[in-house]
Amino acid sequence: DAGITQSPRHKVTETGTPVTLRCHQTENHRYMYWYRQDPGHGLRLIHYSYGVKDTDKGEVSDGYSVSRSKTEDFLLTLESATSSQTSVYFCAISETGLAKNIQYFGAGTRLSVL
Amino acid sequence: GENVEQHPSTLSVQEGDSAVIKCTYSDSASNYFPWYKQELGKRPQLIIDIRSNVGEKKDQRIAVTLNKTAKHFSLHITETQPEDSAVYFCAASSGNQFYFGTGTSLTVIP
Numbered sequence: 001d002a003g004i005t006q007s008p009r010h011k012v013t014e015t016g017t018p019v020t021l022r023c024h025q026t027e028n029h030r031y032m033y034w035y036r037q038d039p040g041h042g043l044r045l046i047h048y049s050y051g052v053k054d055t056d057k058g059e060v061s062d063g064y065s066v067s068r069s070k071t072e073d074f075l076l077t078l079e080s081a082t083s084s085q086t087s088v089y090f091c092a093i094s095e096t097g098l099a100k101n102i103q104y105f106g107a108g109t110r111l112s113v114l
Numbered sequence: 115g116e117n118v119e120q121h122p123s124t125l126s127v128q129e130g131d132s133a134v135i136k137c138t139y140s141d142s143a144s145n146y147f148p149w150y151k152q153e154l155g156k157r158p159q160l161i162i163d164i165r166s167n168v169g170e171k172k173d174q175r176i177a178v179t180l181n182k183t184a185k186h187f188s189l190h191i192t193e194t195q196p197e198d199s200a201v202y203f204c205a206a207s208s209g210n211q212f213y214f215g216t217g218t219s220l221t222v223i224p
Contacts, residue, residue: 102160
């Protein structure tokens, strides 16, 4: 498996509280992604990053923000968690966004918002 | 944006039979089509991919075909084994973003 670590692996929180998920890579890949996985929806892109401090929105970005201050770390923040954000969150990395663009996934974070 | 549809959502086959999963995409700019296998509670893992300049690619028991004109691509698994049981996802990409199908749950019956 590619060197991708997600933390925490499991989290239970209450509605309205802020939550930050961390993705750490040791591959020095330029691109990093955050997805959420829900039954019947597959994997949906939340945000992605194409370099330090360079980020862009995906198809389900509302209610989420991201930051990338170092190549190896990509943080996903839920400013005020809602029950609809209960999901499994996957981080992914890829070497480039163009010709190669093979994605490798982290082990996932299971988030429950009560 | 891109829209990827995947069928069927569930598939059961007898061990040794073949399994076929189909996906369609909407954006003609998409040029990279990976397939991922996800076992229960695990991360998605790439099993095969194809680029738009190729019509077919094979890796042992797994093959993928691409029809750019019709905008569809398919995963073929031959001589299925119980360890092939998992959820399979197709995806399409034209660069920075990936769009995934909703997944096919494959069960191989011994």
